[in-house]
Amino acid sequence: MDTPMADTPMAQGSPTARQAPDLARLRSRIASAERRQKIFAIVGVLCTSFAVLVLLAAFLDLLFDGLPRISGDFLTNFPSRRAEQAGILSAWVGSALVMLVTMLSAVPIGIGAAIYLEEYARKNWFTDLIEINVANLAGVPSIVYGLLALGLFVYQFGFGESVLTAGLTLGLLILPIVIVSSREALRAVPIHIREAAYGVGATRWQMVSDHLVPYSRGGMMTGVILGMAEAIGQTAPIITIGALTFIAFLPPPPIGAEFPFLNFEWLMSEFTVLPIQMYNWVSRPDKAFQLNAAAAGVILLLMTLVMNGLAIYLRYQVRKKIKW
Amino acid sequence: MVTTNTTRMTGAIKAEARDLSFYYGDFKSLKGISMALEEHKVTALIGPSGCGKSTFLRCFNRMHDLYPGNRYEGGIDLKPDNVNILSSDVDPIEVRMRIGMVFQKPNPFPKSIYDNVAYGLRVRGVTARSELDDRVERALKAGAIWNEVKDRLDDLAFNLSGGQQQRLCIARALATDPELLLFDEPTSALDPIATGNIEELIGEIKKNVTILIVTHNMQQAARVSDYTAYMYLGELIEFGETSGVFTKPERKETEDYITGRFG
Numbered sequence: 001m002d003t004p005m006a007d008t009p010m011a012q013g014s015p016t017a018r019q020a021p022d023l024a025r026l027r028s029r030i031a032s033a034e035r036r037q038k039i040f041a042i043v044g045v046l047c048t049s050f051a052v053l054v055l056l057a058a059f060l061d062l063l064f065d066g067l068p069r070i071s072g073d074f075l076t077n078f079p080s081r082r083a084e085q086a087g088i089l090s091a092w093v094g095s096a097l098v099m100l101v102t103m104l105s106a107v108p109i110g111i112g113a114a115i116y117l118e119e120y121a122r123k124n125w126f127t128d129l130i131e132i133n134v135a136n137l138a139g140v141p142s143i144v145y146g147l148l149a150l151g152l153f154v155y156q157f158g159f160g161e162s163v164l165t166a167g168l169t170l171g172l173l174i175l176p177i178v179i180v181s182s183r184e185a186l187r188a189v190p191i192h193i194r195e196a197a198y199g200v201g202a203t204r205w206q207m208v209s210d211h212l213v214p215y216s217r218g219g220m221m222t223g224v225i226l227g228m229a230e231a232i233g234q235t236a237p238i239i240t241i242g243a244l245t246f247i248a249f250l251p252p253p254p255i256g257a258e259f260p261f262l263n264f265e266w267l268m269s270e271f272t273v274l275p276i277q278m279y280n281w282v283s284r285p286d287k288a289f290q291l292n293a294a295a296a297g298v299i300l301l302l303m304t305l306v307m308n309g310l311a312i313y314l315r316y317q318v319r320k321k322i323k324w
Numbered sequence: 325m326v327t328t329n330t331t332r333m334t335g336a337i338k339a340e341a342r343d344l345s346f347y348y349g350d351f352k353s354l355k356g357i358s359m360a361l362e363e364h365k366v367t368a369l370i371g372p373s374g375c376g377k378s379t380f381l382r383c384f385n386r387m388h389d390l391y392p393g394n395r396y397e398g399g400i401d402l403k404p405d406n407v408n409i410l411s412s413d414v415d416p417i418e419v420r421m422r423i424g425m426v427f428q429k430p431n432p433f434p435k436s437i438y439d440n441v442a443y444g445l446r447v448r449g450v451t452a453r454s455e456l457d458d459r460v461e462r463a464l465k466a467g468a469i470w471n472e473v474k475d476r477l478d479d480l481a482f483n484l485s486g487g488q489q490q491r492l493c494i495a496r497a498l499a500t501d502p503e504l505l506l507f508d509e510p511t512s513a514l515d516p517i518a519t520g521n522i523e524e525l526i527g528e529i530k531k532n533v534t535i536l537i538v539t540h541n542m543q544q545a546a547r548v549s550d551y552t553a554y555m556y557l558g559e560l561i562e563f564g565e566t567s568g569v570f571t572k573p574e575r576k577e578t579e580d581y582i583t584g585r586f587g
Binding site: 122195201206 | 385387390420421424425427429431433434443444447448480482496497500
């Protein structure tokens with residue numbers, strides 16, 4: 001109906017006798033093209049294996065140094081002046097509490113902002129400006145976040161050098177990652193699913209809360225976890241806000257045995273985190289402390305790997321269940 | 325412009341477009357369309373791609389309101405209460421509560437079969453489990469899919485075949501008892517057998533609901549509809565009883581399109 005035969009070259013003019021193609025020339029051209037593609041494949045393998053091997057070497061080096069030091073005691077001891085007795089209890093507990101604050105602050109704000117920008121905001125110069133800003137925030141050096149937090153959270157709001165300050169700072173740091181990945185997850189829900197919801201009479205909010213959020217939850221969580229994996233290794237902003245490098249106590253536990261069971265004193269407690277503990281140990285001349293640093297590094301790396309693994313698993317689960 | 329081909333509507337009128345124009349930004353894509361839909365009848369919209377038939381259909385449930393820069397002129401009166409559903413005083417949600425839609429591509433929610441059909445009811449505030457059960461079953465029966473799914477209502481709707489998904493979408497639309505049901509090329513993504521099932525179903529459900537259907541397929545229009553409207557470049561060229569439009573069209577353009585000389 002749309003392409004009349006008369007337009008195709010086959011039907012144009014009178015038929016002429018075709019000459020046999022020059023097969024030898026054709027074959028030599030194909031052979032040389034194949035040769036070039038083989039060369040590229042080899043170069044590609046070399047590049048890939050270089051990247052993987054360097055990473056693997058770094059990881060193995062850390063593992064050989066650190067593994068012998070990892071034991072139950074290492075996880076349950078406070079840092080000490082004696083390298084053999086030193087442990088990372090205050091560091092990993094501190095990291096866990098800071099991550100909790102990071103998650104509780106970045107998830108609602110990030111997802112809320114993503115839903116607003118994607119579903120509610122009108123397209124105009126103002127939302128363009130916000131979008132450019134969010135994208136640029138992801139590229140701001142982390143120490144700048146530390147300076148901002150020092151001025152705002154530590155002095156202005158009077159949160160001090162606390163778990164709360166650190167958690168909020170890292171929350172701010174990963175906000176762009178959470179916003180961008182949540183928006184991508186929302187955008188992945190096809191228009192025809194939105195129209196189906198509107199078609200039966202849903203309001204915008206019903207469409208968002210009954211459909212968009214549940215269907216994009218996996219993608220959003222993936223972004224959150226990747227952001228957290230990035231945050232847990234951050235050192236510079238935490239140093240800037242004044243985390244201590246030697247902490248021989250734990251913050252008060254968030255959950256108590258007595259009513260009201262929840263306790264928020266830990267938010268204002270001083271703290272340290274794994275990367276700072278590592279930094280402290282690495283900078284000492286004693287070789288034994290440097291082995292401690294390697295061991296802490298292995299633990300940190302494992303935490304990151306577990307988080308990334310969780311993100312991959314979530315994404316796999318979502319793709320298995322929802323194929324548009 | 326419009327030739328009204330022996331349009332003696334015998335039954336009551338369900339909806340009437342009055343001099344309806346529609347703009348995508350500055351582009352006028354519907355040009356003063358006036359036509360009536362008779363109650364409990366199927367009206368088919370035919371015409372070449374880009375003629376505005378889907379645009380016209382989507383005016384009836386204010387789908388265009390979802391996207392910025394769209395504008396209506398004129399009106400569509402929904403009878404018997406005579407509300408102009410395009411009026412800016414009328415909430416598009418209210419319009420969509422009264423007028424259902426079935427889309428080109430089957431678009432069930434990634435939820436269970438039951439929850440798909442129940443969603444429209446839940447949006448309308450139905451929460452009692454017994455009422456939901458009852459109305460979901462009735463809708464699935466009306467959508468001619470009950471026998472295939474009654475033992476697996478908790479399965480994901482995505483596990484159904486394309487034809488079953490489309491019948492589920494019809495059941496989802498029927499569950500809320502719409503006054504008018506819009507079909508936007510409902511069989512263009514389906515195989516001939518599934519298409520036959522849907523066409524048969526349309527014949528069945530028109531007993532209870534008025535239907536407006538866009539189709540690319542002229543044989544389909546001839547098979548399922550009582551009235552046919554031929555549109556071209558945003559204008560209504562000819563509108564009349566399907567038998568008349570297909571056997572002795574009054575306009576040359578309609579005849580050219582129907583006989584395949586154009587389009």
